[in-house]
Amino acid sequence: MVTRQDVADRAGVSVAVVSYVLNNRKIVKEQTRQKVLDAVRELKYKPNLLARSLKTKKSKQIAVLVQYLGNPFEAGLLLRIESVAKTSGYFVFFQTYEEEQEEQLQELFMGRVDGILLLGQSMKRATLDYFTEMDIPVVSIMEPGELLEQQSFVDIDWMAAMRQLINHLREQGHKRIAFMGGGNLRHYNECRFRAFLAAIASEGLVFHAEDRLDGGGRFENAQECVQRLLANGAGKLPFGALVCANDLMAAGSLAACRELGVPVPEQLAIAGCENILMSSQTNPPLTVIHFPRPEAAELATRSLLAIMDDPTHELASPIKRLEGTLMIRESSGRLDSHPVVN
Amino acid sequence: MVTRQDVADRAGVSVAVVSYVLNNRKIVKEQTRQKVLDAVRELKYKPNLLARSLKTKKSKQIAVLVQYLGNPFEAGLLLRIESVAKTSGYFVFFQTYEEEQEEQLQELFMGRVDGILLLGQSMKRATLDYFTEMDIPVVSIMEPGELLEQQSFVDIDWMAAMRQLINHLREQGHKRIAFMGGGNLRHYNECRFRAFLAAIASEGLVFHAEDRLDGGGRFENAQECVQRLLANGAGKLPFGALVCANDLMAAGSLAACRELGVPVPEQLAIAGCENILMSSQTNPPLTVIHFPRPEAAELATRSLLAIMDDPTHELASPIKRLEGTLMIRESSGRLDSHPVVN
Numbered sequence: 001m002v003t004r005q006d007v008a009d010r011a012g013v014s015v016a017v018v019s020y021v022l023n024n025r026k027i028v029k030e031q032t033r034q035k036v037l038d039a040v041r042e043l044k045y046k047p048n049l050l051a052r053s054l055k056t057k058k059s060k061q062i063a064v065l066v067q068y069l070g071n072p073f074e075a076g077l078l079l080r081i082e083s084v085a086k087t088s089g090y091f092v093f094f095q096t097y098e099e100e101q102e103e104q105l106q107e108l109f110m111g112r113v114d115g116i117l118l119l120g121q122s123m124k125r126a127t128l129d130y131f132t133e134m135d136i137p138v139v140s141i142m143e144p145g146e147l148l149e150q151q152s153f154v155d156i157d158w159m160a161a162m163r164q165l166i167n168h169l170r171e172q173g174h175k176r177i178a179f180m181g182g183g184n185l186r187h188y189n190e191c192r193f194r195a196f197l198a199a200i201a202s203e204g205l206v207f208h209a210e211d212r213l214d215g216g217g218r219f220e221n222a223q224e225c226v227q228r229l230l231a232n233g234a235g236k237l238p239f240g241a242l243v244c245a246n247d248l249m250a251a252g253s254l255a256a257c258r259e260l261g262v263p264v265p266e267q268l269a270i271a272g273c274e275n276i277l278m279s280s281q282t283n284p285p286l287t288v289i290h291f292p293r294p295e296a297a298e299l300a301t302r303s304l305l306a307i308m309d310d311p312t313h314e315l316a317s318p319i320k321r322l323e324g325t326l327m328i329r330e331s332s333g334r335l336d337s338h339p340v341v342n
Numbered sequence: 343m344v345t346r347q348d349v350a351d352r353a354g355v356s357v358a359v360v361s362y363v364l365n366n367r368k369i370v371k372e373q374t375r376q377k378v379l380d381a382v383r384e385l386k387y388k389p390n391l392l393a394r395s396l397k398t399k400k401s402k403q404i405a406v407l408v409q410y411l412g413n414p415f416e417a418g419l420l421l422r423i424e425s426v427a428k429t430s431g432y433f434v435f436f437q438t439y440e441e442e443q444e445e446q447l448q449e450l451f452m453g454r455v456d457g458i459l460l461l462g463q464s465m466k467r468a469t470l471d472y473f474t475e476m477d478i479p480v481v482s483i484m485e486p487g488e489l490l491e492q493q494s495f496v497d498i499d500w501m502a503a504m505r506q507l508i509n510h511l512r513e514q515g516h517k518r519i520a521f522m523g524g525g526n527l528r529h530y531n532e533c534r535f536r537a538f539l540a541a542i543a544s545e546g547l548v549f550h551a552e553d554r555l556d557g558g559g560r561f562e563n564a565q566e567c568v569q570r571l572l573a574n575g576a577g578k579l580p581f582g583a584l585v586c587a588n589d590l591m592a593a594g595s596l597a598a599c600r601e602l603g604v605p606v607p608e609q610l611a612i613a614g615c616e617n618i619l620m621s622s623q624t625n626p627p628l629t630v631i632h633f634p635r636p637e638a639a640e641l642a643t644r645s646l647l648a649i650m651d652d653p654t655h656e657l658a659s660p661i662k663r664l665e666g667t668l669m670i671r672e673s674s675g676r677l678d679s680h681p682v683v684n
Contacts (some may be wrong), residue, residue, distance in 0.1 A: 061450070063435075069417045069420050069421055069424075070414075070417060070418065070421050072412075072414055075417050076412065078411050079411055079412050082411075082438055091437065091443075091446075091450060093435045093437045094436040094437070095433065095434070095435045095436070096424055096434075101433075108403070108433060219619055251623055255622075255623060277593075277620070281593055281596075281597060281620060281623065281624045282624070282625070283623070283624070
């Protein structure tokens with residue numbers, strides 16, 4: 001039987017590097033990765049057969065680590081993950097990820113899961129290494145905010161989507177656009193902020209550091225944040241448009257404006273980044289970047305299932321980007337076509 | 343050491359009955375239950391010590407079975423379950439319950455969970471018996487639609503809450519009120535329907551069998567249902583008010599009315615039953631029965647944790663009802679104060 005050592009020898013790398021490649025971790029240079037995959041193919045190495053025969057049985061379970069169950073965006077991803085996994089005979093269970101309990105996941109998941117889906121968490125290197133050693137592949141939906149090392153993920157092309165949104169807002173006459181994020185640098189919202197900054201620059205606009213708001217990822221926090229800004233500014237805001245990293249914060253900001261009599265979009269244009277159901281039902285409805293949830297969840301789940309069976313599968317490519325689309329609704333309508341109400 | 347047999351002998355019942363009582367199952371008559379609990383106290387029986395010493399270790403995990411992750415109502419319950427369990431040092435994991443896979447839960451959960459929380463599912467008798475035998479208590483948030491036998495649950499007093507709602511609608515001048523449910527007879531929505539019927543009767547109104555609508559529990563299905571009714575009735579509905587078993591269906595019904603130019607509440611008053619965030623943000627905002635999610639989730643989780651430690655704990659009483667409160671918003675405002683727009 002061909003061993004991992006044989007593959008390492010043929011490729012001229014260490015066994016650890018072979019493990020990294022077979023578990024789809026991108027800390028390995030592309031050139032080295034190709035060498036290892038070539039060796040795997042030449043030797044017809046079946047990576048998981050031995051490990052699997054050593055296990056008494058497969059768990060047929062996939063674990064999904066959730067960031068915030070209160071966001072219907074994440075819940076929507078879970079629904080599709082479940083339906084795809086079920087079609088392949090897998091059970092799915094969910095658990096909220098908490099950074100300080102990451103170590104305990106190793107024990108909790110051992111022997112209980114065949115693969116792990118993240119929703120954009122920035123896992124520690126030691127944890128990823130552990131799962132690599134155990135041949136438990138990890139795939140993320142959404143790019144983690146902090147990629148200590150590259151790990152496999154599916155996300156949308158935020159750069160392109162943000163450029164569409166900022167271009168739209170600029171066309172409405174906006175020059176000063178604020179951004180509301182939430183969570184820390186390790187949160188997936190951080191990738192959306194980086195894309196926002198790039199889009200601001202590419203549209204020739206300037207971002208004011210004080211226009212970075214913290215809405216904590218939640219409706220209520222965003223609402224309070226905008227209420228406070230309006231109170232401090234005696235009902236006026238220094239910016240004319242606000243892009244929120246998620247729709248919950250956009251809806252919370254909108255609610256604050258409605259309560260305090262600030263007309264949207266005339267005095268403040270508001271946009272979200274996910275397109276949850278609520279965003280189409282608010283008053284006015286919210287302009288959003290549409291994140292294709294079912295497609296992203298399906299691609300990530302299919303990739304994970306494919307890698308679990310065969311790390312050399314074509315779906316094992318570490319980075320996949322889908323297209324996000326701009327959905328223009330009333331919350332960012334043309335300034336000239338909306339006379340100020342107050 | 344005092345055994346379960348000793349307790350059975352003292353109480354004059356079978357060992358099975360002792361097991362039922364200690365696992366908080368209400369198929370036992372109250373009088374018998376008291377006899378068993380008296381015997382437990384007199385003999386100072388420690389029910390779980392032996393079973394626990396036989397296990398290699400406690401899993402420190404609780405499983406929660408979800409009905410529909412797409413409903414923010416359920417997601418909100420999960421958030422509070424998690425925070426309460428975490429305070430007590432427990433991990434929580436979630437899984438969507440599917441009736442046809444119920445048998446597999448026994449294998450999936452064995453040795454992995456110390457307790458199970460349901461969200462109103464009607465579990466089969468054999469499954470409940472199995473978990474009883476294994477000393478894995480089961481508590482439900484929401485009364486299951488079909489109680490094959492009584493199991494421990496926390497819910498609101500739907501009879502009282504529905505009476506408030508129907509009384510409010512009657513005061514607005516409504517005589518014919520429709521109900522939109524979803525799911526089958528085993529779904530927790532069924533309890534809301536039974537309470538609705540009782541409230542209709544107690545308010546002296548008549549329910550027309552054809553006014554029972556099926557919105558499948560989902561926004562989109564409810565939207566289609568109302569669109570179809572409006573199309574069939576050439577823009578007219580045979581009823582003036584609609585109570586939906588959950589808020590998602592109320593919001594979907596409202597969206598259908600908005601699209602087709604049916605003024606709410608003038609031509610149709612709409613009310614929901616949960617008070618999810620979205621219901622306060624729709625146009626117009628939705629009247630709802632407020633279900634105290636954090637309180638219900640906390641009480642159910644605390645009860646489960648208490649029973650896991652001590653089946654004779656005072657929180658082990660099988661049925662607990664909290665108060666639901668009526669939140670009147672614009673979707674059901676006074677008919678006389680809202681001139682018809684069209």
